Amino acid sequence: MVVVFVLSFFHWELLSEPTFAGVDNYRRLAGDAEAWRSVWVTVLYVLLCIPLQTVLALALALLLDRRVRGVRIYRALFVVPWMATPIVLGLVWTWIFDPRDGALNRALALVGVHGPEWLSDPSWALPAVALVSVWQNTGYNMLFFLAGLQGVPKELHDAAATDGATASQRFWRITLPLLNPTMFFVMVTNLIGAFQVFDTVFVMTEGGPSGSTAVINFTIFQTAFRAFDFGYASTLSMLLFALIFAVTLAQVRFFGKRTTYDLG
Numbered sequence: 014m015v016v017v018f019v020l021s022f023f024h025w026e027l028l029s030e031p032t033f034a035g036v037d038n039y040r041r042l043a044g045d046a047e048a049w050r051s052v053w054v055t056v057l058y059v060l061l062c063i064p065l066q067t068v069l070a071l072a073l074a075l076l077l078d079r080r081v082r083g084v085r086i087y088r089a090l091f092v093v094p095w096m097a098t099p100i101v102l103g104l105v106w107t108w109i110f111d112p113r114d115g116a117l118n119r120a121l122a123l124v125g126v127h128g129p130e131w132l133s134d135p136s137w138a139l140p141a142v143a144l145v146s147v148w149q150n151t152g153y154n155m156l157f158f159l160a161g162l163q164g165v166p167k168e169l170h171d172a173a174a175t176d177g178a179t180a181s182q183r184f185w186r187i188t189l190p191l192l193n194p195t196m197f198f199v200m201v202t203n204l205i206g207a208f209q210v211f212d213t214v215f216v217m218t219e220g221g222p223s224g225s226t227a228v229i230n231f232t233i234f235q236t237a238f239r240a241f242d243f244g245y246a247s248t249l250s251m252l253l254f255a256l257i258f259a260v261t262l263a264q265v266r267f268f269g270k271r272t273t274y275d276l277g
Contacts, residue, residue: 103216
């Protein structure tokens with residue numbers, strides 16, 4: 014981070030000697046509409062991914078936190094997508110989203126629905142990429158929620174049920190508050206990962222169509238390794254760092270007042 018921060022004050026094209034630029038790169042960033050658009054695309058991607066995969070992960074954990082036949086097999090199956098590399102997932106899902114021969118549009122055609130050109134339509138490309146992330150990470154997050162659920166004392170639920178509390182009331186007033194430490198960890202790590210997305214975008218869309226999936230990390234890659242402007246790429250990296258730091262700090266303050274680690 015120190016090296017990147019220092020490089021953000023230089024002009025450097027890799028093959029030449031770095032030259033000091035002062036705050037020129039930061040002035041350029043202030044007026045760079047493409048860079049700020051990539052920030053907005055990244056924020057939209059985060060908003061598409063995090064709420065959905067968090068809710069799904071918690072729902073799956075609640076379903077699998079029971080003594081049902083084959084529960085261990087189900088737990089393992091839901092984690093399998095997370096074990097695959099983003100490059101492989103990107104290639105597989107590129108085929109699934111293919112408008113002509115892809116599995117998704119073929120399935121939709123069976124029920125009379127004409128599927129869109131998922132990765133070629135600016136309105137659908139980002140949601141499609143976000144869906145891949147949700148599919149990959151939901152099962153992994155489910156494991157943490159399962160661990161959190163198994164740490165909730167059964168005696169509290171039994172006592173609440175004896176007092177007439179419904180299952181819904183027990184969830185909102187006992188389970189969810191006691192899952193705050195787990196929720197805190199899942200939200201922080203997921204948000205950091207979502208802001209840093211690159212592999213899936215690179216394989217599936219390369220930032221297109223029309224820049225609709227050009228997240229900030231992809232813009233940094235293009236600036237550094239295609240335009241060979243390492244100084245400005247470092248400035249964009251500092252912007253990404255600042256965004257992640259600000260969001261993480263906000264979560265720490267939000268959850269810090271609501272999280273209890275000692276049940277005693």
